[in-house]
Amino acid sequence: MKSLHLATLVAALGLSGFAAAYFVGDGTPAPQGSPESAGKVALAKPAATASDSSTARQILFVEPGSFSLTSEQGEQVDKSLKASYLGRGGFIFAEPDNATFVAHPSITWLGRTGYRIDLRTSPGLAAGTYSGFIDVRVCRESPCVNIIPGAQALVAYEVIVKSDGSEWVNTGEWRTFQRNAAHDGYIPVKLKPERFAYKWEWKRTTGTSADRNFINSVATEDGQVFVSEDISATPWLYALNEADGSERWKQQFSLEKRPALNPPATAGGKVFLTTTGSTSTYLWGFKATDGAPLMQSAFSVQWDNQLAPTVHKDLVYINGGYYGGTVLAYDINDGILKWSQNSGGDDDMATPAVDDNNVYHYDGIGLKVYNAATGANVANINDPYTPEQGYSYHSSPMLGSADNVIAFSGGSFSGLGASSAEQYGSRPLVNYSVTGYNTRWRSAKKYLTQPATAGGVIYAGSNNPKSFDAIDEATGQVLWSWVPGPEDIEFHRNVVVTKNLAFVSTNRAVYAIDLATHQPVWSYPAPGMLAVSGNGMLYIVEGARTTTGRLIAITLK
Known part of the structure; x- marks a missing residue:
């Protein structure tokens, strides 16, 4: 051997x-x-x-x-x-x-x-x-x-x-209507649906049968989520801990003649929101960490309901005006009015879009553009498609790629004096060019959901015919569509888009649609308004057309 x-x-x-x-x-x-x-x-x-x-x-x-x-x-x-x-x-x-x-x-x-x-x-x-x-x-x-x-x-x-982009990176908070001053609903992260998990829920308990337990869309800031009550003579603003939904602080408003407490916005460690009616109409500011009051600035409206304020740099922008159609800009620190511009037209359920140069406001008959710092008029671009006017707008212009401003054509109506209620009417989308002083296109279909946009594509849900569409920003043509099953009768509320997924609500569930396969890869059996925090928490304010008072938190990381 x-x-x-x-x-x-x-x-x-x-x-x-x-x-x-x-x-x-x-x-x-x-x-x-x-x-x-x-x-x-x-x-x-x-x-x-x-x-x-x-x-x-x-x-x-x-x-x-x-x-x-x-x-x-x-x-x-x-x-x-x-x-x-x-x-x-x-x-x-x-x-x-x-x-x-x-x-x-x-x-x-x-x-x-x-x-x-x-x-x-x-x-x-x-x-x-x-x-x-x-x-x-x-x-x-x-x-x-x-x-x-x-x-x-x-x-x-x-x-x-x-990195494959799926590690959560805090790219910013959900600060206002459709996340930011551009109202684009875009979160620049790549997500893995297998990581999504239910965390906690919170329910409004202070309402009466007359209040209906409505709550508004939420905003986030530094580990907190802020939610305000809708329809109440003595509504509350709550600051909840993102980790477990526990209450950190709350602020009550005693309002005359039951005016509205509207959705919150956040910026710079502060929380902003408005109260509107015929009296008690104010822009409020509070310290995010403990709710200490920072500002209370009066303005004029008549029984309005509003979307969240839009904050950009050192100014807070809102819609208002006793006869509607006014954009107002306030100093973020002391609440002093810096400028206002009135064009008439739609006022209720609106908020302007803002970038470094301009403020964008749809007044029911077209797009009004103002200088962000001074309020000077920059452009008036009529909506040439004979929009249906109404007292309420239920949206805001959305800023896409350079010189692409997307807005619903015409007003709408919810039938409820509630800032948390969804409008009935679907409307076409219009793409405006500010430098060209014209419009590029109007969508062939009408859409109900608040759209989102990223990478030259607009995402929105239509109910007749029913489909969730990816729309080419340059041409207005539908690139691809997803049609849910018969149990999902309608699309509702707002769209949120990431690098690889789009979130959209139907009448019965929230879906995550893969942007590559155009098919759902995740769902949660509750419809509602959507928001995503800087800590990677998806919030669902439950309710297809009206809210139930329930806030659901789902971790995405």
């Missing part, structure tokens, strides 16, 4: 493993060994043992001597090392120094002096750069106590895991 060249092969990491043995001389496998005990091989770089010799001839060689791998997040990558052992007898071990690689890499005899060590990166590595070494050694015994002199090699590695 030939002499034993390497008696036993053992793949171990110092955790519970399983030894494999080979007789190199004749290639006959030896019986399987017993499970190793945990912790028998140190994960740190080994100290020299009594058998080590600084003058020992190197008899273990590993190629490559170092390596670098690159992978996408969620991907596992394989790497093989080739070892050559020129000694006689012993146990060979391969030990990653940390959890970058899967435990217990397999070791395969290649014949004569050669061995292959098969490594695989661990699942679930977060985006980033990982470095360390693979400790390859041959020992006299198993578990390893004495390294055979000259039989150890440290292979340095670097593993770069690229």
Whole structure:
């Protein structure tokens, strides 16, 4: 019988493993060994043992001597090392120094002096750069106590895991109607539906049968979600903890003749909202952390209901006017009125859109554009499509790509004096060019949902015919559609879009639609108004046309 060249092969990491043995001389496998005990091989770089010799001839060689791998997040990558052992007898071990690689890499005899060590990166590595070494050694015994002199090699590695965009990054809070001053409903993150999970819910308990327990759309700021009561003589504004829905503070309003407490907006550690009616009409500001009052600025309206204020830079913008059609701009710090502009027309259930240069207001007959800092008139662009006028607008202009302002054509009506109620009427969308002083197109279909836009595509739900459409911003043509089943009779409320998903509500559920496959990949059995916080919480203010007073929180990360 030939002499034993390497008696036993053992793949171990110092955790519970399983030894494999080979007789190199004749290639006959030896019986399987017993499970190793945990912790028998140190994960740190080994100290020299009594058998080590600084003058020992190197008899273990590993190629490559170092390596670098690159992978996408969620991907596992394989790497093989080739070892050559020129000694006689012993146990060979391969030990990653940390959890970058899967435990217990397999070791395969290649014949004569050669061995292959098969490594695989661990699942679930977060985006980033990982470095360390693979400790390859041959020992006299198993578990390893004495390294055979000259039989150890440290292979340095670097593993770069690229983000797939699905790690949650706080890209900003949900601050106002359709998230931001552009009202585009866009969250620039990539989401994985398998991570979505119900967290908590909160329910309004202060209402009477006359109040109907309505609540408004929400806003978020620094780990809090703010929700206001609708339809009440003594409504409350609540600050809830995003982690568990517990109440941090609340502020009550005693209002004359039951005017409206409207939806909140946030900016700079502050919460803003309006109370409107024929009296008690104010823009209010509170400290977000504790509810301390910061401002109370009077303005004129007649029994209005409004959307949330729009905040941009150091100004807070609202709609108002005793006879409607007015845009007002207030200082964010002291509540002093900086300017106002009145064009007449629709006023109720509206808020302007704002960018660094301009303020955009649809007044029922066209788009009005004002200088954001001074209120000076920039452009008046008529809606050429004979819009149906009404006291209420139930929307805001939406800012898309450069010089693309999308707005519903004409007003609408909810039949309820409630800022939380959805309008009945569907309307076409119109794309305005401010630099061209004209319109580009009007959509062929009418839409009910508040649209969202990202990457030159507009997303909106239509109920006749029923479909959720992706619309080309440049042409107004429908790029693709999703049609839900018969149990989902209508689309409702607002659309939220991310890098890979669009969220939309029907009369019975909220769906996440994959933008690549155009099919739903997640749903939750409650319809309602949608918002997504900077902490990755999806909020559903339950209710298709009117709210139930229930706020549902679902984590997206």
